[in-house]
Each structure stands twice: as C-alpha cells, then as structure tokens.
Amino acid sequence: MADDTHTIQAIKTVGIYHGLPTFPQSNEPLSALVVGASGISGQHMIRVLSQSPQRWTKIHALSRSPRNIPATIASLVTHVPIDLLKSPEEIAQKLIDGDVKADYIFFSAYLQPSPPPGEPLWSNSDELDRVNSSILSNFLSALPIAQIQPQLPMSESDSRLPSPPYPPNFYYTQEDLLFSYCKLHPSTSWNVIRPCWILGVVPGAAMNILFPLAVYASVQKFLEESLDFPGDWQGWDKEQMQSSAMLIGYLNEWAALSPAAKNQAFSAADGGPWTWGFFWPILASWCGIPWTGPAEDEKKYTEIKMGVPPRGLRYSFSLTKWAKQPHVQEAWSKIAQQNNLLVDPFGDLEQIWEPTQIALVSSWPWPIRKTRLDKARKMGWHGYVDTLEVVRQVFEHFSELKMIPTLPKFGGVD
Numbered sequence: 222m223a224d225d226t227h228t229i230q231a232i233k234t235v236g237i238y239h240g241l242p243t244f245p246q247s248n249e250p251l252s253a254l255v256v257g258a259s260g261i262s263g264q265h266m267i268r269v270l271s272q273s274p275q276r277w278t279k280i281h282a283l284s285r286s287p288r289n290i291p292a293t294i295a296s297l298v299t300h301v302p303i304d305l306l307k308s309p310e311e312i313a314q315k316l317i318d319g320d321v322k323a324d325y326i327f328f329s330a331y332l333q334p335s336p337p338p339g340e341p342l343w344s345n346s347d348e349l350d351r352v353n354s355s356i357l358s359n360f361l362s363a364l365p366i367a368q369i370q371p372q373l374p375m376s377e378s379d380s381r382l383p384s385p386p387y388p389p390n391f392y393y394t395q396e397d398l399l400f401s402y403c404k405l406h407p408s409t410s411w412n413v414i415r416p417c418w419i420l421g422v423v424p425g426a427a428m429n430i431l432f433p434l435a436v437y438a439s440v441q442k443f444l445e446e447s448l449d450f451p452g453d454w455q456g457w458d459k460e461q462m463q464s465s466a467m468l469i470g471y472l473n474e475w476a477a478l479s480p481a482a483k484n485q486a487f488s489a490a491d492g493g494p495w496t497w498g499f500f501w502p503i504l505a506s507w508c509g510i511p512w513t514g515p516a517e518d519e520k521k522y523t524e525i526k527m528g529v530p531p532r533g534l535r536y537s538f539s540l541t542k543w544a545k546q547p548h549v550q551e552a553w554s555k556i557a558q559q560n561n562l563l564v565d566p567f568g569d570l571e572q573i574w575e576p577t578q579i580a581l582v583s584s585w586p587w588p589i590r591k592t593r594l595d596k597a598r599k600m601g602w603h604g605y606v607d608t609l610e611v612v613r614q615v616f617e618h619f620s621e622l623k624m625i626p627t628l629p630k631f632g633g634v635d
Contacts (some may be wrong), residue, residue: 232603235272237610240603242475250278254323254371256445257330258282258300258362261421261429261466266327269470271297281321284330289402293309305330305356313366325477326371330356333572354394361402371409372477403484412476413486414469418580420468420611424564433577434626436566437540438508440552448512450497450506453522453535455584457498457515462490465611469630471604472597479601487597492605497581500609507616507628535581541574555577560626 231243253270257263263284270277271294280298282290287300303312316554334348350357364371364425396413396629402413418430441448450457474484498514505512516522516537526533543549563566592604 225568228601230601230603233306235537237545237614238465238471238606239603240604240605241471242604244276246272247276247466247609251280251324251589252281252322253277253280254283254321254326254369256283256305256328257425259284260329260331260415260428261419261423262469263327263330264423264426264472265466266329266473267298269467269474271323272571278320279322280595280624281319281323283321295614305359306332306352307359309359309362311365314403315361316367316369317365321367321369323369326478328357328360330355330360333428333549336571350394354398356415357398361372361398363403364553365406370406390452399609410483411481412473412484414473414476414489415466415486416469416489417462418576419464419466419469419607420615422615423623424622424624429573430577430580431612432564432619432624433540433544433566433574434504434581435616435619437506438510439556439625439628440549442508442550443552443556446510448501448508448510449538450501450512450514451536451538451540451578451580452497452515452582453537453584454515456535457501458496459584460494460496462493463495463585463608463611464489465491465606467610467611468479468604468606475604477603481600482597485596485600487517487602488594490593490594491608491611493608495608500612511616534579534582534584540578540581541570544574550583552613561623563623 232240233243235241255263255266257272259269259342263282267280267290270280274294274297277297279622282298282304284300285302285304287298287302290298290300299319301315301321303315305312330351330353334352336345360468399411401414404408419428420431421429422430438532468491471490472487476485476487501512501514521537522535522538523537524533524535544567553566556562615626618630
C-alpha cells in the first residue's frame with residue numbers, strides 16, 4: 222500500500238543560501254558550545270547560531286587562540302581559551318572558570334601535525350590519528366568533571382574505509398569515542414556531519430583550499446602570466462561536490478534541533494556537482510588573465526602511486542613548489558605593499574598549499590559517492606547553495622579582510 226502521508230514544511234532563504242529550515246518559536250533559551258571556534262567550520266557555526274539570538278542566547282567559543290568576534294554578536298559569544306591537548310582535569314577547570322553551560326555542543330576542532338621532513342602533508346596518519354583522537358577524548362572526559370551534560374554533541378567525520386589497506390583515520394576513532402560517551406550518558410544523543418572540502422573564510426585557518434588559489438591567481442595576474450592548471454584531464458573533468466562552511470552550520474543546527482535526526486550521520490554538500498574545468502576559465506576571467514588546462518605532453522606529469530583507490534595522482538607542477546620560488550614571493554611582497562595586505566600565505570608552505578594542490582589534482586569520485594544527500598532530504602533538510610556563488614563570496618571576503626587584493630571583475634552566476 223502506498224504511503225499517502227503529507228508533510229508541509231516552511232523553508233527560507235538567507236542571502237545565497239536557499240531551502241533553509243525554519244523552527245517553531247520556543248520560549249526556552251538555548252546555549253551552545255562551539256569547540257574549535259577559530260577554524261573554518263567553528264567560525265561559521267558561530268555565525269549561523271548568532272542569526273537566531275532569541276533561540277541561542279549564549280554561545281561559548283572554545284579555541285586555543287581567540288578570533289575577532291563582530292561587535293554585532295559580541296554580547297552572545299564568550300571566548301574560552303582552552304588547549305585540548307591538556308588533561309581532562311585542566312580542561313574541566315577552564316570550563317568551570319568560564320562558567321560554560323551547554324545544551325548543545327558543536328565539535329570541529331582539528332590539529333594538523335607536521336609531517337616528517339620531505340614527506341607529504343598527511344603522510345603521518347598515525348600521529349594525525351593520535352593527536353586528533355586525544356583532543357576529543359580529553360574534551361569528552363572533561364565534561365562530567367565540569368558537570369556539563371549536553372543534549373547533543375556533534376562532530377565532523379567521514380564515512381569509513383577499512384584499515385588496512387587504507388591508513389588509520391582519526392575520524393573513525395573520534396566516532397567511536399563519541400558513541401562510547403553517549404552510551405555512558407544516555408540522555409545525550411549524537412550527530413556526525415560528513416563534509417567535502419570546506420569553503421569559507423577565516424584568516425590563518427588550516428585546510429582552506431580557496432585562499433592559496435586566490436593567491437596563485439593574484440600573483441599570476443601581477444606577473445602577467447597565465448593561470449595554469451596543475452592536474453591532468455581526470456582532475457579537470459571529474460565531478461565533485463564542495464561544502465560551504467555556512468551551509469554546514471545550517472545543517473548542524475537543523476540536525477541538532479530535529480528529533481528525527483537524533484543519533485544519525487549526515488553528508489554535507491552544497492547540492493550540485495562541481496568541476497575544476499568549469500571554474501578555471503571563470504577564475505581567469507575574474508583576474509583578466511589567460512588560462513591553460515591540463516598539459517597535453519604526458520612527459521610533463523609526475524605520478525604518485527598508491528596501493529589503494531584511486532591508485533595514484535598525476536600533476537604537471539606543484540603549487541607548493543611554485544610558492545617556494547623567490548620571484549613568486551617577491552611578487553607577493555609587492556602586491557601586499559600596494560594593497561596593504563595583512564596575511565602571509567608563505568609561512569608554512571606545506572600546511573597552506575598542499576590541501577589546494579590535492580584538491581585540484583584529485584581524480585577519484587569519492588566526493589560524489591560519500592555525499593549523497595538523500596538521507597537528510599528524506600528527513601526534511603533542503604538546504605542548497607550554488608558553489609560558484611560561495612566561491613565568489615569567499616573571494617570577496619578575502620579582499621575585505623585584506624588577505625588578497627580586490628579582483629577587478631566578478632562575473633555573474635548563470
């Protein structure tokens with residue numbers, strides 16, 4: 222027998238974000254604890270929560286270093302400086318001293334240990350697992366000491382791949398820690414959110430694939446050179462999805478406040494496919510420079526072979542090595558002086574540039590496979606944003622924050 226049940230939902234648009242959920246009016250104020258508040262996900266989570274001050278009357282922002290909080294929401298947000306590598310007892314004391322209360326916890330803290338000399342950014346998977354598992358374990362152990370009992374802690378994660386043959390993945394360990402905590406504290410439920418590459422604006426945040434891309438384009442414009450693509454045709458044409466940090470924040474809030482979403486994991490993506498081949502000419506047009514696609518000469522490619530899918534990566538040049546060149550850094554120094562720029566993109570080259578390199582040359586379809594949005598949609602999530610509009614807005618914010626020069630032209634989105 223067919224199910225003829227009907228459900229009517231009210232949705233809204235906020236700026237470039239469409240199909241966002243609405244929630245019933247409630248007289249019960251809520252408090253939120255955002256862990257990893259200085260990162261891309263954490264900063265945008267705070268922005269989303271602060272849009273509903275009648276609901277989220279208090280937001281505690283936990284991070285090692287403070288970030289600038291806009292004056293318009295400063296009364297809602299309290300920064301609590303905490304190093305999550307400290308002991309649970311030390312963390313708990315910081316929470317107590319900060320008078321931290323939390324109905325909901327949004328956990329997006331992440332630490333990127335430096336790889337061994339000469340090794341790729343994520344080659345030290347064991348240390349990555351150890352460090353990022355420790356920060357969540359320490360935090361969860363501190364909660365009962367500080368007498369904080371949330372309704373729902375939430376973390377970012379990834380769908381699982383077996384290890385071996387795949388290297389250890391700290392997300393899986395974090396999930397197990399989260400599940401164990403909720404089992405010990407039955408009144409607390411959980412959500413896991415699984416994004417793709419996260420697009421947003423936070424000066425100094427790790428894993429920001431768009432900032433190096435904006436720097437690369439700005440320098441090529443200054444040098445009057447073309448915008449060359451470093452990957453092969455598979456990386457150029459492969460359909461992927463991206464994840465706007467703001468849309469992730471809206472999804473987090475929806476999952477936290479939707480009873481049907483309790484104890485569920487959800488994929489987070491903008492909602493439409495994306496290829497670098499589509500975007501590359503647009504970026505070049507924003508800068509007013511020519512562009513080239515993948516190299517035709519097979520001899521120009523370097524291949525990194527892998528024992529697990531996708532079995533390898535191919536690239537014709539490395540953005541990280543490009544960024545190390547003296548004439549590139551000299552060009553940026555002149556650009557920075559001319560435009561009063563405030564952020565150095567050459568401080569830790571591997572941590573800043575390698576994520577962008579990998580995002581551009583990746584040729585496997587896992588972003589599409591892992592980001593099926595059917596589950597959330599069936600439960601009532603309909604959030605959508607055009608990724609090109611997100612990227613354009615992110616670049617504009619880079620300019621406003623004096624991270625890059627103002628680009629002369631931003632084309633419209635068809």
